[in-house]
Amino acid sequence: GQYLNRELLKNEVGRIGLTVGKTELNDLVQGDNPSMQIQQAFRNPQTGQFDRGQLNGFISQVGTLPPGHEAHAQWDALLQSVMDEQLSTKYTNLINNSIYVTALEANEEYSQRNKLANFEYVLLDYESVPDSSVTLSDQDYKAYYNENKGVFKNEEETRNLEYVVFDASPTAQDTARVRTTIEELKAQLAESTTDSLFAAVNSDTKYPYIFRKQGEFSPALDTLVFRAPVGTTVGPVLTNGRFEIAKIIDTKVGPDSVKASHILLNPATEGGMDKAKAKADSIKGLIEKGESFAALAVQFSVDEGSKINGGELGTFARGMMVPAFENAAFDAKKGDVVVANSQFGIHIIKVEDQIGSSRVVKAAVIDKQINSGKETMNAAYNKATQFFGALNKNNFQEVATQQGVSVLKADNITAMETMLMGTEVPRELVRWAFEADKGDVSDKIYESETKYVVARVTGIREKGQLPLEAVKSEIE
Template sequence: MGIMSFLRNRLGLIMVIVIGLALFAFIIGEVVHYGSSFMNGDRTTIGEVAGEKINYDDFSSKLEQNMQNFRQQSNQASLNPQMVSYVQQTTWNQEISQIIVQKQISKLGITVGDDESKALIQGSNPSPQIIQAFTNRETGQFDRQQLAAFLGNISSTKADPATKTQWANFVNQIIEGKKSEKYLSMIRNGLYVNSLEAKEDYEARNKIANFKYVALDYASIPDNQVKLTDEDYNTYYNEHKNEFKNPEETRSFNYVVFNAAPSKADTAVVKEQINKLLESFKASKNDSLFVAINANTPAPLVYQKKGQLEPKLDSVMFNATPGFVYGPYFSNGAYKIAKLVNTEVGPDSVKARHILINPATEGGVDKALAKADSLKKLIQGGKSFADLAKTNSVDGSAAKGGELGTFARGAMVPVFEDAVFNGKKGDYKIVTSQFGVHLIEIEDQKGSSKVVKVAVVDKALMPSSKTQSAAYAQAQAFLSKVSGSSFDQEIKAEKLKKLTADDVTATASAVAGLENARDVVKWAFGAKKGDVSNQVFELNLTNQYVVAQLQAIKPKGILPLDLVKKQIEPAVRNQVKAKQLEDKLNNALKGASDLDKVAAAVGGKVVPVQNVVFANPIIPGIAQENKVIGAIFGSPLHKVSKAIEGQNGVYVFTVDSFNNPPALNNALKDRQQIAQAMVQRMDTDVFNVLKDKANIKDYRAKFF
């Protein structure tokens, strides 16, 4: 306002108008270009919930932590776009939930006391998050000694400040989670089902109606005989307006894909590469090294049982002799050759315990091996393995005497697995893995089956740079020819396939037909209706090149009629047909005393129906007809009804009888069942209600 006052006072009214118009034109241009209000957020705000801003850096930090957790839980080093989108949406929902629930918690004054906080961390029944964080990976059991050791370290003056901060944040999350649990528990305890509700539910599920009906299907009137007017559309739209509420802005776009699929020449090159390796592979004396050097995706050589190999190998390797080479064959996007290294009959599972020694604290691997050998001699001389494990092992299993339980193949790292599955019961083995030096005792072995060790060399079939360049050039040539009005014509002229992505959200990472579509989506949310993309999008993960055109924009809120007109056309047509069929049936009802006369007048037939309950409103042979079944259960016996408009046609009926169930003498069980169903959906319902009232503004599309 200060700038505008200065201009008004110094340069006069004409200059103010000129500048005001220029600013207005600029702002409108930006709004149109970005497809949203120019006031939406800023460079550090990723969203707003109930007036509270969500900072980009804070959100990114939580997102990265959730990404890391997801990688660990899924055992995947990298995440594809769909996984990334899933984790991002989960993080966003967590952020929304935390804010809106926290506001309710503050209003109600819900707290967690010091004693309760301590119990959540180290009590007899700690938080599930604590149990998960301090569960031994090898045994799958909660390790209290590991927790106690960590708490001792974190409280010492030498503790790393960053670790202290992370721990404080972790504990705060647990406490806030407990507050949320109390809040939801208050709501849950307020749920109540009375005897009348239980009785109504019981009768809805058990009261039986037997009736007859005459129906005139909507399909009996050809669609081409029904002309729809604007009034027809408006009538239906106004009656169903709340069904067209759009929870968030969506956009639809058409697109063309130019695939850089591997050519015949590309395939020939990869085949030649794998064929050149064939003889060398057969003659190789060190198959592990050969795989490590030549495979695109080298995998450790481990024994596997029937069913663990890919199908093509599983069917041949168990009947072959060591040295047999299979292939080349094509599998999962690569040409491969496989060699049977060895076969043996071994146990299905092993029970073992170990002592893990850290070479870094012992002065190197040699000294760690020497210590393991000394411990082995002590055990063989009568010392307790369990006692030595408790005092010498750095593994979480130390508290349990080094016990690892019983495990099958694939549960341990290859060197550890080879030692326990190739040895015999009672053996002591010393091996070195990436975790340190292990002194292992094989306590038991169970089962017996044939296993094979197979080495696989793969060469991925990928398009060459020449193939990719040709596909890109084709896409670029198409883009140079099209404009908004000529998009469809050019597609037809070049005999291309037009694809459509409907109702895409601003944060979507994938759409129908495109797995890695984030850049296309970001463009769509900055374009105007009818715009053609100003570039060829390169989807590198799938070797696709895309040119797109924005087809429609659906804003948040109740959608206008023009955006849902095509969607509702079948329903509008049926509503118009219903009026015609109702008139026909009402004329037949005049003077008719029974359904047989109505059926004769309209050329229909009387259909008897038995054993229909209110809770399952389906007319056999037709479909679900809620309105019709509802009318039947509210009608008197033996009276011809008026015409009722249903989902599939117009009906006239008479109720022959109602079979009432036995009286509900004890409603307790029914009340409990209804209450249980309410509790199961309560958390989601509460979140959705609070979310609807929170006035959420989502700016994520500008950042990701």
């Protein structure tokens, strides 16, 4: 349906000349109010809010990758989806704005709505007629099928499955186990003298060790972090299925955003880190003596994206640059030229301007995902094994009833499906279904992060016109 709608829309907008221009697309992607698709694709997992830093980082990364790289295809697909959505909106607005109701039509509508009449009627309630009292003949099926052949076409080959899911999601005992672990880590973090290293080693999520404004920590942790004094360890708090703790390392008032330019040197092409550092110091000295930063950027920088603009990076907020670069740019003062090392190389940074000011906090954050323990996983797997071991091609439902498990059904699944009736399933299971024959039981127990799945193929629908026998149940 979505593919058909897109093709129909493409034909219509092409016929009337509707387009999405480059400036318009840029505004939808990087403007003040980006498309919801962009906002959803680049969300901060901690705050749930749109993260412009993630977006800019991804765009920069894509620009450095070769044309055939998978990231290019992903980005192109997202841009196409944004354009399709915008074209649909423009087309709908065009239709809505073209509808005009005359005074005569309005008066007629009002008159019709306010006419009253008395009448008697008899209701034939089809829902009250038991299905068992109605018998459809082969001729009835055939007549309906012939009249609606266009409905019974498969755009691509599909499968029907019945399957059983054995859930191994974390239990209350698993939650208690992880809480004990995070409490132990809290005590150790409080005593640690190498806070950032301790957090990096022990946290499931590797949080950047940078100053952050209020609202940039997870909501539950944010309030605690900004209320506690330096040196305090706070938490644990529960956020999105994980426990978090934090140790407040430092706090200060700093700029909200920075406008900067940079020159990037690659130690690998400069003869090593020491030579690259010496060259960076030399370039910094030239800038401080009055040499043009822009000219030096064009001459020396290996950042192809910014050197053509004299090294200009524009204005960026906290969280948009890698930690080492961000710390250098935000800790400096307006007009300063500083040198910083990052995973990309050595940066000579010129701070053009600093905008706004807010209290910021640097904290060492550790989180632990509430995961399923071995006992939970084994219990679910044992049930799946017991079920799987009793199956043959003809007793799927019977065994499920005997063992008290529910059989779920998923019809018309495609080869690229990852969800069955809202349940995420392993891709290998779907791949198997498209290699199996009707009636086959899955060749093994398929495993996802917290689920074990056993399935059986109940139907195969080839691409193209479906035969009458394959759609009889739908006609009923």
